[in-house]
Amino acid sequence: MASAFMQGVGATTALSSANYKNSCFASPRSLPERKGSFFVIRSDGSLSSGLNPRNSRRGTLSTNAVATKQDNVTASTASKPGHELLLFEALREGLEEEMDRDPRVCVMGEDVGHYGGSYKVTKGLATKFGDLRVLDTPIAENSFTGMAIGAAMTGLRPIVEGMNMGFLLLAFNQISNNCGMLHYTSGGQFKIPVVIRGPGGVGRQLGAEHSQRLESYFQSIPGIQMVACSTPYNAKGLMKAAIRSENPVILFEHVLLYNLKERIPDEEYVLNLEEAEMVRPGEHVTILTYSRMRYHVMQAAKTLVNKGYDPEVIDIRSLKPFDLYTIGNSVKKTHRVLIVEECMRTGGIGASLTASINENFHDYLDAPIVCLSSQDVPTPYAGVLEEWTVVQPAQIVAAVEQLCQ
Amino acid sequence: MAQLTQRAATFQRTLSAAAFSVSSTRCLNTASTSPITVETSLPFTGHKIDPPSRSVETTPQELLSFFRDMALMRRMEIAADSLYKAKLIRGFCHLYDGQEAVAVGMEAAITKKDCIITAYRDHCIFLGRGGTLLEAFAELMGRKDGCSKGKGGSMHFYKKEGGFYGGHGIVGAQVPLGCGLAFAQKYSKDENVTFAMYGDGAANQGQLFEALNMAALWDLPAILVCENNHYGMGTAEWRAAKSPAYYKRGDYVPGLKVDGMDALAVKQACKFAKEYALKNGPIILEMDTYRYHGHSMSDPGSTYRTRDEISGIRQERDPIERIRKLILSHDLATEKELKDTEKEVRKEVDEAIAQAKESPLPDPSELFTNVYVKGLGVEAFGADRKELRAVLP
Numbered sequence: 001m002a003s004a005f006m007q008g009v010g011a012t013t014a015l016s017s018a019n020y021k022n023s024c025f026a027s028p029r030s031l032p033e034r035k036g037s038f039f040v041i042r043s044d045g046s047l048s049s050g051l052n053p054r055n056s057r058r059g060t061l062s063t064n065a066v067a068t069k070q071d072n073v074t075a076s077t078a079s080k081p082g083h084e085l086l087l088f089e090a091l092r093e094g095l096e097e098e099m100d101r102d103p104r105v106c107v108m109g110e111d112v113g114h115y116g117g118s119y120k121v122t123k124g125l126a127t128k129f130g131d132l133r134v135l136d137t138p139i140a141e142n143s144f145t146g147m148a149i150g151a152a153m154t155g156l157r158p159i160v161e162g163m164n165m166g167f168l169l170l171a172f173n174q175i176s177n178n179c180g181m182l183h184y185t186s187g188g189q190f191k192i193p194v195v196i197r198g199p200g201g202v203g204r205q206l207g208a209e210h211s212q213r214l215e216s217y218f219q220s221i222p223g224i225q226m227v228a229c230s231t232p233y234n235a236k237g238l239m240k241a242a243i244r245s246e247n248p249v250i251l252f253e254h255v256l257l258y259n260l261k262e263r264i265p266d267e268e269y270v271l272n273l274e275e276a277e278m279v280r281p282g283e284h285v286t287i288l289t290y291s292r293m294r295y296h297v298m299q300a301a302k303t304l305v306n307k308g309y310d311p312e313v314i315d316i317r318s319l320k321p322f323d324l325y326t327i328g329n330s331v332k333k334t335h336r337v338l339i340v341e342e343c344m345r346t347g348g349i350g351a352s353l354t355a356s357i358n359e360n361f362h363d364y365l366d367a368p369i370v371c372l373s374s375q376d377v378p379t380p381y382a383g384v385l386e387e388w389t390v391v392q393p394a395q396i397v398a399a400v401e402q403l404c405q
Numbered sequence: 406m407a408q409l410t411q412r413a414a415t416f417q418r419t420l421s422a423a424a425f426s427v428s429s430t431r432c433l434n435t436a437s438t439s440p441i442t443v444e445t446s447l448p449f450t451g452h453k454i455d456p457p458s459r460s461v462e463t464t465p466q467e468l469l470s471f472f473r474d475m476a477l478m479r480r481m482e483i484a485a486d487s488l489y490k491a492k493l494i495r496g497f498c499h500l501y502d503g504q505e506a507v508a509v510g511m512e513a514a515i516t517k518k519d520c521i522i523t524a525y526r527d528h529c530i531f532l533g534r535g536g537t538l539l540e541a542f543a544e545l546m547g548r549k550d551g552c553s554k555g556k557g558g559s560m561h562f563y564k565k566e567g568g569f570y571g572g573h574g575i576v577g578a579q580v581p582l583g584c585g586l587a588f589a590q591k592y593s594k595d596e597n598v599t600f601a602m603y604g605d606g607a608a609n610q611g612q613l614f615e616a617l618n619m620a621a622l623w624d625l626p627a628i629l630v631c632e633n634n635h636y637g638m639g640t641a642e643w644r645a646a647k648s649p650a651y652y653k654r655g656d657y658v659p660g661l662k663v664d665g666m667d668a669l670a671v672k673q674a675c676k677f678a679k680e681y682a683l684k685n686g687p688i689i690l691e692m693d694t695y696r697y698h699g700h701s702m703s704d705p706g707s708t709y710r711t712r713d714e715i716s717g718i719r720q721e722r723d724p725i726e727r728i729r730k731l732i733l734s735h736d737l738a739t740e741k742e743l744k745d746t747e748k749e750v751r752k753e754v755d756e757a758i759a760q761a762k763e764s765p766l767p768d769p770s771e772l773f774t775n776v777y778v779k780g781l782g783v784e785a786f787g788a789d790r791k792e793l794r795a796v797l798p
Contacts, residue, residue, distance in 0.1 A: 137619065138615070138618060138619060140615035143580075143612045143615035145581070146612065146616065149581075150583060150585020150586045150588070154520070174581065177574070182571075183777070183778060185553055185561040187557060187775060188554070188775040189553070189565040191778050222776055223776050247778055
C-alpha cells in the first residue's frame, strides 16, 4: 500500500495543454491559466489565488506537483513542508475547517457526536461545536436524511454521515426524490447543499450487507454529484469542496482506506469536484480507477513497469459527472483503456464509463475497452471468496498484457 | 338581543346541535376589526394535553377574508377540474375542495416566517402562502410563468418567500423534511414553527414516527398536522389503520383533534399549537376534514363512499357555508354582497386562467436548467459532458 505520494491536480497541464486547442469539445475552463501558480481551480473559469478572504492564511494549491512514477518516494515529500496524517484525520481536518468557517455547516449521523464517529472522522467535534451542530441521530436513516434535506432547503449545510454506505439504501427515496430533484422541481427556488458521506466498499470479511458499493445505484439520480476519495490529500480537498458546493454531493469513502498515511500541505486547499487525478503518467494504456482499486492498480503498475509496460493511471475521483476531459486526453494519447473498479459488473460505474468513452472517443481506441469489476455476487464472508469477488493486481496485470498485445 | 340570537340560531344548520353564541354588538358591513367571539361548533379533544378553549376571537374583517379566500380556493379547484377534463392539465391533479378551512384557518394563526410543508394536495395551501392564481394555473398547465417554471406540476408547488416548502409526491416523505425545517429553525433560534402536513394515509408511514421521535427528542418546533379526510386514496381509514385516532398516535407527543371544517377552530388550534411548540417541542394536530372530489382527477370518488355521504357532508359541514352563515347571522354582510364576492372571485379565476393560457410553454433549453446550481466546481453537464451542455442561468 502506498503510504505517501504526491498527486498534482494540475499535473495534466503538462500533458494536455498542447492538446487543448485540438480537443473535441471546448471546456469552459481556461486551461493556460492552470500552469505554474497557486490558485483554486474554479470550473467557471475564474481563479482566485488565495481562498477565503476571512482566512488569514494565504490559500495555496500545489497544482504542479508531479505524480512520480515511483509510489513511495518519501524523499520528495520530506522537502515539502506539511503534516502527516491518516485519511480519517484528513477528513476530520477538512470538516473542522469548514465548520469553523461557516456556522451553517452541521453534521448529523449515528454516533457522530459523543462517540466520535464509528470511524473517528468526527472525533472531538461535538465537544468543540456542541450537540446541535454535531448531532447524534437515532437509527432512522430515512428520516434523518430527510431532515438534513429539509434543513438544507432553509439554508443550513448539513453533512449526513451514513455509518456504512449500505445503510443509505434506506434513505434512497429521500436522496433520489428530494435531494436530487428539489432544485429542479421547484424551478430553482430551493438549493440543497447537503453532503452525504460514508464508508462503503468491500472490507475485511464484513459480510454481504456491509460490503456494498452504492455508486452504481446513485449514479442515475439527476441533480446530485458523486465523488470518491482515495488519499488523505484528496479526501480533505474533496470534503471541503463538497461542503462548499451548492449541490448535493455524495462523497464515497472506503472502509479500508481510513488508515492511509500521507503528508499533506499545511495551507488550505480545496479540490475541484469534477476533476480526475493523474496518478501516474504513461504511454501505453490508460487505466481508469477510483477509491481502493487505485492501490491495486498501483501495485499492478509496479509489476507492469518491471515487465516493460508504461501504464497511465488516472484516479477518476468524480463519479458523476465523469471528467471526460482528462480521460479523453489520455485516451487520445494511449489508445487503450482499462477500467478497474470495485463496483459490480452490471450497471456499475465502469459500465457507464465504458459507454461514455465509446460514445465520445471511439475513433481513438485501438482496442475494445476492458472493464474489470467485482463479480455480480453478494460479498461472501470467507476470506478467500471475498478476495476473488474483488479485482486483484494479478488480474490487472493480465488484462494489461492482453490489451497491449 | 336574545331574540336576535334566536333568529340567528334558526338561520343555521338544522341538523347539527351546535350553537353559536354572540357576545358583542352586531357590526355593520364595514369590515371593521372590532373583535367578535365565536364558539367553535365542536370541542377540541386533547391527548396528553389540555385542549384550548372553544371561544375564538375573530373580527369581521377576518371572517370576510375567510369567506373570500375559501371561495377563491373552491373556485380554483373547480376550475382546475374543468381544465383537467379539457386536457389542459395532465398527469395527476389532487383537488382540495372541502378542506379549504384547514388552509385558511392555519394562515390566520401564523406568519409567513413560519414554514408549511405538505404533500401533493397543495394548490390551496400555496394560495394561502401568497401564491398567485396565475402562478398556480400556469404551473398546472406546464407553462413558463408557473411557480416552478412549469417543471414541477401539480404536486410540486413551492413558494420560498412565502415559507411554503411544497409540494411532494411521495407519501410521507415530506414529514422528515418538515422536521428538518423545524431543526433549522431551532438551529437559527428564530422563534418560528413548522407545520408538516400529511394525510390519514401517510399517517401509517414509518418515517413519520422516526421523524416524530427525533422532533420530540430534540424539542424541535414541529407541528405535525394530519388532514384526516378519512380516505387514503380508495381505502377508508378504518381499513388501513388499527388506531384511526391519529392525534393519539404520537404516544408520548401530545395531540389535539380539531374539527377541520371549521376555519375558526383550525385557527385556534394552530395558534395554540404554535405557542406550545415554541416552548415544548412537537405536537400533533388531527384535522377532521373531508374532500368532495376523489383522491385525484382519475378517481371518481364514489366507488368507496356513497354519494349520500358526500352530499350529507356538503350540507352539514361545508366550511364556506359555515362562514357564510356566521357572517349573515352577525350582519357583517348581506346575502347579495356575499354572492357578489363569489362572482368577483369567479371572475378573478377566469381571468387568471385566460392569462395562464396565454403564458408560453417553457423553452427547450429549460430542460437542463436548475439541475445543478452554479457554484464551486459544478457545471450542468451530463455524465459525458458533450451533448447535454446547458446554458446556465
